[in-house]
Amino acid sequence: MPVATMQGREIHVDEEGFLTDPTEWDEELAKQLATNIGLELTDRHYEVIRFARADAAEQGETPTLRRMQATGGFPTKELFQLFPKKPAKKLSYVAGLQKPVGCV
Amino acid sequence: MRRLLVLGAGTAGTMVVNRLRPRLPRDEWEITIVDQSEVHHYQPGYLFVPFGTYEPEEIVKPRRRLIKDGVRQLTGVIEEVVTDAHLVRLADGTELPYDQLVIATGTHPNPDETPGLAEPEAKQRGVHSFYTLEDAVALRDAMERFDGGRLVVNLIDLPIKCPVAPLEFAFLAEAWLRERGLRERTEVTYVTPLDGAFTKPLAARELGGMFDERGIALQPDFMLERVDLDEQQLVSYDEREVPFDLLVTVPLNMGAAYVARSGLGDELNHVKVDKHTFLADGHDDIFAIGDAANLPTSKAGSVAHFAVDVFVDNVLRHVEGLPMQERFDGHANCFIESGDGKAMLLDFNYETEPLLGSFPLPEIGPLKLLGESEANHLGKLAFRWIYWHLLLPGRPLPLATSMSMVGKRRPPAPSGNGSSTSPRDLQEVSL
Structure with a gap:
């Protein structure tokens, strides 16, 4: 499993760069992760990220966009504005969560 | 008399009652199955209807004949599972108490x-x-x-x-x-x-x-x-x-709306269950099987079939207060029609993605995995007969319940920088 060095510490990530241990994440690291993918985080981003992390901790899996809208009240349209093109993937990357598993 | 109640007479529900009736003594267990429809559709056939391969009447049969004697069949619309009272209420007001409930009402286009x-x-x-x-x-x-x-x-x-x-x-x-x-x-x-x-x-x-x-x-x-x-x-x-x-x-x-009304569903009304035993979260007397459950594998008849194999042995122990011994591995097996009289075959589970190679099948011979062949297409068409005559009645099929690695192989990793999963891609391409 690859290890990335960010903000002077070692972070465990998978082949795509997603954190594998959510406890290595903090809100400062989120800034760095966001910069990696060309995003600048606003307060609204943090609201979304905090909900996603809380929900993932409770449910044991990264919330889907549908769940973010249905349970978190974050409209899909807005998530596309906050995390352009690939909101599910980008949100989980910045939030230090596993990429949402597409069910087959 | 104890009561086993099954909601939904589709692929999973029909298999469950047909497999359990011979194994639950009739003087101890009453088995009831409820469905809103009097007919059973062979749903894999829908794909072929637009091309004129199947006529609608070839893929529909009356439900009554597909279910074994000794199973009480009811027609009705399910209103709610009242979990505290251990009963199911139908839209016409009928109340059906249960000792064990099996939810098998599938998932439907919305x-x-x-x-x-x-x-x-x-x-x-x-x-x-x-x-x-x-x-x-x-x-x-x-x-x-x-x-x-x-x-x-x-x-x-x-x-x-x-x-x-x-x-x-x-x-x-x-x-x-x-x-x-x-x-x-x-x-x-x-x-x-x-x-x-x-x-x-x-x-x-x-x-x-x-x-x-x-x-x-x-x-x-x-x-x-x-x-x-x-x-x-x-x-x-x-x-x-x-x-x-x-x-x-x-x-x-989405799963049926009553699942949400009964407080059993996720945001798509699929019943939240243990992915290895199908027991509904927080309920000792409710299982969900087939497409109705929120399992992280394909929603498909093949999955329901493998799941029922595991479920039947488990539920017989569970109703006697014994621990369930079998664990479902998420096994799925699907033919993919690829046109021109050919098809491919995928075989996978929770942990193993579909791989290349061959799939051993006793008496019929190996089928090609993740590649096209005419034999796979014939397998897909033959499945309609197998479905009505072997699968639904609960007769044995020559397919292992758990996925096997026999015949499977991973291809060599692509060379050069063509991999789509490098951290570099994540930053520059994927995200």
Whole structure:
């Protein structure tokens, strides 16, 4: 499993760069992760990220966009504005969560 | 007398009662199955109806004859599971108490969840689907009139039942257009919310190659917001537009509404269960099996079949207060029609993605995995007979319940920097 060095510490990530241990994440690291993918985080981003992390901790899996809208009240349209093109993937990357598993 | 109550007489529910009736003593257990319909549809057949391969009457049978004697059959609409009172209430007010409940009411297309899809004029504007028999027949008629243009195949979101069906439709349609002499005049586009043709990497790569060979354009990462009927186009949340003359979409699939009313569902009304035993979260006397459950594997008849194998042994112990010993591995096995009388076969589970190689099948011989062959196509067509005569009655099939690695192989990793999963890609390409 690859290890990335960010903000002077070692972070465990998978082949795509997603954190594998959510406890290595903090809100400062989120800034760095966001910069990696060309995003600048606003307060609204943090609201979304905090909900996603809380929900993932409770449910044991990264919330889907549908769940973010249905349970978190974050409209899909807005998530596309906050995390352009690939909101599910980008949100989980910045939030230090596993990429949402597409069910087959 | 103890009461086993099964909701839904589809593939999973029918198998459950037919397998359990001989094994639960009749003087101790009453078994009841409830369904809102008097007929049973062979749902894998819907795919073939638009191409005229099957007539509707070939894939529908009266439900009554498919269920063993000694099982009480009721017709009714389920209103609610009252979990505290351990009873199910039907829409006509009937109350059915249970000692063990099995939810097997599947998952169903919900076009009204997507603006434009459920409008009365949608079909006139070229918006079609094949996920109900009625829709499949309407699509057959629309294809009969189709004279070339833009054919768009779409799925709105996952999970859907038979997740390979839209791919199969695209392959079959492409071959059908060639036969009809319409291929030159038709642009075929596959529009998906996934980042490739399929969820699992190896299958996505192989299937992506098949799209290229057939000249089918792939439009990935497309989250559909609405269907614009006036302009005849799909519009995504990030405002991309895909115009069509004929759209074949798979509406959002959701479990039955009573699941939500009963407090048992996730946000798509699929019952939250333990993925190895199917026991519903927080309830010792409720199981959910088949498409109705929120298992992280394909929603498909093959999964229901393997799941029932595990379930039958488990539930017999569970009702006696013994620990369940069998654990379901998420095994799925699907044929994918690829057109021109060929098909491919996928075999996978929770942990192992579909691989290449061959699938051993006693007496019939090995079938090719993740590659096209005529034998696979014949296997798919033969399955209709197997379904009615072996699967539903609960007779043994020569298929192992748990996935086996025999015959499977991983291809060598692609060389150079073509891998789609390097951290570099994540930053520069994927995200």
